[in-house]
Amino acid sequence: MSTSMIQQIRAAVAHLNPEEVRKAANRPVTIGLVADSGASLAGMEDFLLPCGMSREKRTEVQPLVYRPGDAGSPAEFDVELYEQGLACPETAFTFYANDPARTVRDVLDRRPEIAVPLARAFPPFRKPAVEDIIGKISRENAFFTVLTALPNVMPSVLALPWAFGEFASDTAFLTVNQMRMAFLIAAASDNPVGYSEQKAEIASIVGGAFGWRALARELAGKIPMGGGLIPKGAIAFAGTYVVGLGLERLHRIGYGLTRAERKEAYAAAVERGKGVATLVLEGIRMRRNARAA
Structure with a gap:
């Protein structure tokens, strides 16, 4: 990973405080x-x-x-x-x-x-809540990737705990948002939350940032959806979704997905991501058409 990318991620991490997740998770429900x-x-x-x-x-x-x-x-x-x-x-x-x-x-x-304090306290809420977290963060990453690639469009629709200007690249944003997902999944799973408490998970997310990009390029050529923003958003969704699946399994039974399972899950998630990216673009077109009318 390049030095500049590491610096970008470090700058973004300064805006991500796991203590906020801990406090929310520990709220009595x-x-x-x-x-x-x-x-x-x-x-x-x-x-x-x-x-x-x-x-x-x-x-x-x-x-x-x-x-x-x-x-x-x-x-x-x-x-x-x-x-x-x-x-x-x-x-x-x-x-x-x-x-x-x-x-x-x-x-x-x-x-x-x-959802998070409910899941932490009451096991029946745990897996559904974690699935919601994975879906939400995956959609956020797809939205961000698509919207920031468009001229004169800022992703203000996303309520995130940091300023968009802190990110010089999509990779830095996606990586740090996946860290946020890791904190939320740990909290909902009634496990310790934080950089030191989850150092192996965080290291895997940071180390995998470029690995996912390489896998994305390999699979993108096999996906018949054409060029442009839709595949870019689909890949952002899928990469995040598979990271989330691995974290969910890790906290539930103690180990993550195998390499074969990751590839299979990634290919399936790309199709879901394609739908998410398409909806984002359709929404932007509708708003622009409404303003022009």
């Missing part, structure tokens, strides 16, 4: 349960606090889950779950005992701002 029987309440608790949890983790999280009438219940809960069949307020969520993944999806869709 309360869940209130409403059901018409003790058995139903117990079933909801068993879903939120599965038997595979350690005793220490259960002791930490159990006080965040409340039954009706529990002493010390907060006036409002971050999430309130109602047994299916009961009248459920608009601000609450139905707990589908036969399809609890649907409940998880509903909560994450409507309350994305608490």
Whole structure:
């Protein structure tokens, strides 16, 4: 990796503070349960606090889950779950005992701002929340790559914790945003967050920056989507997505993707990235046409 690229990444890293991720992840998230029987309440608790949890983790999280009438219940809960069949307020969520993944999806869709602390505390939210993180960061990188390649277009649509002017290259931006993804995935996985705590992951991301570009060039010639911005955005999406998949597996079972799995996942993710990049360009064209009208 060139000295100038390392300097660009170092400059960008100065704007990326893992402490913010730690604080967000450690926020206590309360869940209130409403059901018409003790058995139903117990079933909801068993879903939120599965038997595979350690005793220490259960002791930490159990006080965040409340039954009706529990002493010390907060006036409002971050999430309130109602047994299916009961009248459920608009601000609450139905707990589908036969399809609890649907409940998880509903909560994450409507309350994305608490996805990371929910995932850290309650295992059923973990994998879906991490998948959302991977998808979001991958889309951000695709958006940035496409938008910064266009004249007179600034990627202001992205709410990122640093100034765009800090980046002299797409590679520096993509690399640092992947570091942010690594922090978020670790936090959602209830693992330590930070540069020293995740030094192997960070080193792999930085070291792989140019490796992914080489693989991208190799595969780009085999993808029948023509030249221009769409393949560029698709490659940015795919490279980030595969890094995220590897991190998710690492935190879940202790090891990442094999080289063969990475290549297979990359080829599939390029197709998704192509769709993302196409939507970005279509949105820009529509806005420009609206201004011209």
